[in-house]
Amino acid sequence: MRIEAAIAARTSFRLGEIEVRFDGPVAVVSGPPGGDTAPVEVSLEVLREFVRADDHGRYRPLPGARTLPHGWEVRCASAGELRTAIDEVYPLALQHISQHERGDLRVVALDDVLQRQSGRYALAAGLSGKGREAACRALCSRCVRTPSWQEGTLPEEAIPCPEACSVLIALCREAALWESSPPAPSPANPTLPFAQFEAPGNEVREAYLAAHFAAPPPGPVQHRPARRR
Amino acid sequence: MARALVLAGHGSHLDPASSRPVHEHALRLRARGTFDEVRCAFWKEEPPLSRILEACDADDVTIVPVFISNGYFTRTVLPREMGLTGPISHMSGKLVRYTEPVGSHPALAEVIVERALEAGAGPATGVAVLGHGTPRNPESERNVFFQAGLVAKMGHFAAVAAVFLEQEPNMRDVFQRLDTREIVMVPLFVAEGWHVGVSIPMDMAIGAGELRRDDRTLRFAAPVGTHPLLAGVINDLASAAAAWR
Ligand code: SF4
Numbered sequence: 001m002r003i004e005a006a007i008a009a010r011t012s013f014r015l016g017e018i019e020v021r022f023d024g025p026v027a028v029v030s031g032p033p034g035g036d037t038a039p040v041e042v043s044l045e046v047l048r049e050f051v052r053a054d055d056h057g058r059y060r061p062l063p064g065a066r067t068l069p070h071g072w073e074v075r076c077a078s079a080g081e082l083r084t085a086i087d088e089v090y091p092l093a094l095q096h097i098s099q100h101e102r103g104d105l106r107v108v109a110l111d112d113v114l115q116r117q118s119g120r121y122a123l124a125a126g127l128s129g130k131g132r133e134a135a136c137r138a139l140c141s142r143c144v145r146t147p148s149w150q151e152g153t154l155p156e157e158a159i160p161c162p163e164a165c166s167v168l169i170a171l172c173r174e175a176a177l178w179e180s181s182p183p184a185p186s187p188a189n190p191t192l193p194f195a196q197f198e199a200p201g202n203e204v205r206e207a208y209l210a211a212h213f214a215a216p217p218p219g220p221v222q223h224r225p226a227r228r229r
Numbered sequence: 230m231a232r233a234l235v236l237a238g239h240g241s242h243l244d245p246a247s248s249r250p251v252h253e254h255a256l257r258l259r260a261r262g263t264f265d266e267v268r269c270a271f272w273k274e275e276p277p278l279s280r281i282l283e284a285c286d287a288d289d290v291t292i293v294p295v296f297i298s299n300g301y302f303t304r305t306v307l308p309r310e311m312g313l314t315g316p317i318s319h320m321s322g323k324l325v326r327y328t329e330p331v332g333s334h335p336a337l338a339e340v341i342v343e344r345a346l347e348a349g350a351g352p353a354t355g356v357a358v359l360g361h362g363t364p365r366n367p368e369s370e371r372n373v374f375f376q377a378g379l380v381a382k383m384g385h386f387a388a389v390a391a392v393f394l395e396q397e398p399n400m401r402d403v404f405q406r407l408d409t410r411e412i413v414m415v416p417l418f419v420a421e422g423w424h425v426g427v428s429i430p431m432d433m434a435i436g437a438g439e440l441r442r443d444d445r446t447l448r449f450a451a452p453v454g455t456h457p458l459l460a461g462v463i464n465d466l467a468s469a470a471a472a473w474r
Binding site: 170 | 241242243244249272273277283305309
């Protein structure tokens with residue numbers, strides 16, 4: 001039990017974009033470093049609201065997005081507070097890591113998630129296999145979680161994603177519409193709302209369009225580690 | 230038997246205000262200490278509805294939908310995502326109780342009255358209870374008419390009417406629905422989100438919370454869902470469910 005063992009032994013660890021270190025009786029959770037300035041101290045009570053916006057004040061509907069604000073820390077007086085702090089930043093991540101390590105993480109295939117949608121999202125199931133791959137590349141590569149529902153081996157330090165999230169479902173829905181009438185690409189504009197996929201310039205939309213309709217983009221997205229269920 | 234309470238909300242990919250009241254009510258309910266665990270789960274945010282039950286340590290879990298209408302979300306989406314089979318479900322050793330949404334509870338009428346009073350309503354005021362509504366689902370209007378009827382029976386105001394954002398009777402006709410000089414409109418919405426904060430004031434051309442027409446005024450109250458009293462409504466629903474066998 002990697003994280004639980006580290007908490008019990010009070011040894012530092014990283015999880016996604018956060019780092020946990022122990023300072024005497026206190027556990028310190030810190031966000032990505034903010035340069036030369038000392039980190040801002042954030043209380044556990046306001047942490048959830050604090051991490052809901054990125055450095056530019058843009059709403060983060062996907063808690064796993066690699067857009068945590070920089071330069072902050074939370075001081076936790078107990079292991080319970082530390083778990084709460086981690087859960088505020090990455091909801092259910094600790095449970096999913098433990099379940100994965102025990103071998104009882106309930107994993108749901110992407111197709112099952114898409115097939116069960118109704119109403120506005122029923123369209124998502126119509127996305128082709130190639131479209132689904134491009135959607136995962138465009139979105140999941142921006143997330144600290146690693147899909148357990150894809151083939152391959154989960155890296156040791158991964159936060160498993162047991163089931164496609166609502167943001168991916170929303171992207172698959174838009175992408176299914178794009179397959180019938182492909183939109184023209186636009187320059188990516190990282191100030192647009194993260195999940196407003198219908199907006200030309202949305203960074204995830206443009207990454208998808210580049211992956212699906214043009215030559216695949218270069219970079220780490222192409223070389224994700226192999227995953228295991 | 231340890232007991233958990235799950236507040237099931239809608240959440241949003243675009244509006245951080247959407248889930249805020251649900252988290253705030255969870256804090257209030259944790260402070261009451263009635264339940265060993267109080268958690269939130271959302272359709273469009275994390276933690277997701279589909280994974281929350283297995284995250285609960287308790288083996289007796291009560292889910293209260295923090296929704297106004299009993300319609301598509303409470304009858305289709307929540308049961309499907311959470312694997313519920315009815316008001317009581319048995320899942321992996323857990324007893325799961327699924328209540329009606331907050332919008333069905335008669336105590337919500339008191340929250341509507343509070344919001345109207347805060348906005349300055351008095352005995353001569355007409356109160357318009359504003360629901361979302363949709364012509365696609367006749368169920369979605371039911372709780373709005375129900376709550377407006379309860380508020381009318383309480384007799385605090387000169388008149389009470391139900392009006393809607395997306396169906397008839399439409400909110401734009403509120404001056405025809407109520408003949409009082411002063412009208413207060415109370416949004417029967419969970420959050421101070423896009424509708425309450427932007428689209429309704431824009432559609433109604435309400436500047437600074439007030440609209441004047443000849444010698445008549447319409448004021449806009451805060452939504453019921455953000456009122457601290459809503460935590461009590463959630464608690465009532467959950468407590469009643471505790472007796473289900
Ligand atoms: S589906 Fe993709 S983006 Fe969503 S939580 Fe899982 S890994 Fe992250």
